[in-house]
Amino acid sequence: MKQILYVVLLALTANSFGQTSGTEAEMNLQLLGTGSIVRSFDNRYEGVLGHPFLYDEWRAGGITLSGIEYQDLQLKYDVYADEVIMKRSSGDSMIVTSGIIKRFNIEHRTFIYLVKVKQMDSKSDIGFFELLYEGKKVSLLKKLKKTLVQADYKGAYNAGNAYDEFKPAPHIYYVMKNSESLWRLKPKKKDISRVLDKQVEAYISSQKLNLKKEDELVAVVKYFDEEG
Numbered sequence: 001m002k003q004i005l006y007v008v009l010l011a012l013t014a015n016s017f018g019q020t021s022g023t024e025a026e027m028n029l030q031l032l033g034t035g036s037i038v039r040s041f042d043n044r045y046e047g048v049l050g051h052p053f054l055y056d057e058w059r060a061g062g063i064t065l066s067g068i069e070y071q072d073l074q075l076k077y078d079v080y081a082d083e084v085i086m087k088r089s090s091g092d093s094m095i096v097t098s099g100i101i102k103r104f105n106i107e108h109r110t111f112i113y114l115v116k117v118k119q120m121d122s123k124s125d126i127g128f129f130e131l132l133y134e135g136k137k138v139s140l141l142k143k144l145k146k147t148l149v150q151a152d153y154k155g156a157y158n159a160g161n162a163y164d165e166f167k168p169a170p171h172i173y174y175v176m177k178n179s180e181s182l183w184r185l186k187p188k189k190k191d192i193s194r195v196l197d198k199q200v201e202a203y204i205s206s207q208k209l210n211l212k213k214e215d216e217l218v219a220v221v222k223y224f225d226e227e228g
Helices: 003-016 021-036 188-193 199-207 214-227
Strands: 019-021 038-040 058-065 068-078 084-089 093-096 103-104 111-113 127-134 138-149 165-177 180-186
Touching: 068 103, 127 214, 138 214, 180 188, 188 199, 199 214
Parallel strands: 019 068
Antiparallel strands: 038 093, 058 068, 058 103, 068 084, 084 093, 103 111, 111 127, 127 138, 138 165, 165 180
């Protein structure tokens, strides 16, 4: 009964204002936490080299839950665990359950949460994707990756890692069509033609685009969205 009451109270606040910020936003998210929607952040990575986050330090950001915006928060994005962590004014932090987040931003970077979308490739990802371009017909997304390399040190005369260590892993691009289907995309002319349309090949050639440059890959998707 308590859980229902807290959610109703939050919904009333959202309907009245649509957006909360700073301390008010934090308090509302903590009320949601009473309903087991958030949990305290633990020390699971203690002693591990590197870090699993987008940024190791806290950054300004916001979270959107079912159309309700919470701004002026201090956030981290755990790329390895695919989780959003919020710093509370008390100094500790809590993990906001991924399933209730529609999107979040850290500084100028925006991420959306996708699970219920038709996956057109057998190796497609789910969870949070960075939104590089959002169009009417197609959007370009990027799935960030980090890997945890396990310690394999066997002695002073043997090569190996003495500690577990987080390392960056290759990210993966996706095209989302009409907010319904997700297509894995390699930044190559032939694969872009497969996912979008052959007409983009002429545009890529005429503009002499380097598809390994992210801004030029975005330009191709934007061109298809607006002209295709």
